[in-house]
Amino acid sequence: MTDPTPRPSPNENHLLINAYTTHPESPLLPVSRRVADSGCNLADARLSTVGRDVSMTALAVGSWDAIAKLEAMLARLEREESLKLVWYRTSEKEVRSDLLPYVVEVVAADKPGITFQLADFFDRQGITIESLHCSRYRAMQTGADMYSAQITIGVPASMHIAALRDDFLEFCDHLNLDAIMDPMKF
Incomplete structure (x- = not known):
């Protein structure tokens, strides 16, 4: 029996990352460095200072193994730095021409x-x-x-x-x- 849900192509895996830290620190440099070092690309990113905290939402795109590598790097980053991180696998947004x-x-x-x-x-x-x-x-x-x-x-x-x-x-x-x-x- 075949799975009705098509699998993403090897290069179309997506990881949504939310990172938080206290101003004046910023999650931009450490998170974007891990994305690049894992072989992924940042498809979308937003950074904002809200109250005394800096938040970043980023969408990383890459091959399955590059995303897996990035997940391991983020777990290590969260343990070693003063960042709060939440991430999960997602898919690209459906294009609606209407x-x-x-x-x-x-x-x-x-x-x-x-x-x-x-x-x-x-x-x-x-x-x-x-x-x-x-x-x-x-x-x-x-x-x-x-x-x-x-x-x-x-x-x-x-x-x-x-x-x-x-x-x-x-x-x-x-x-x-x-x-x-x-x-x-x-």
């Missing part, structure tokens, strides 16, 4: 639940959130706590964009959020 990329920007007086309300709005519309960056800051003139979010979404091509934009802006007006939704410019 999604249109849009950028959403939101600014508002900070209050609990804004991120949840935005995520809930898009989820109810059947829209995927591809990336999200939100933060708090103090307004220069008033000192008020402010909220800012930049969100990249995938809008189904079959969706009526003008109606979606109208619904979103009405939703934001109801919550007193200043927002825009524009097509992504490459």
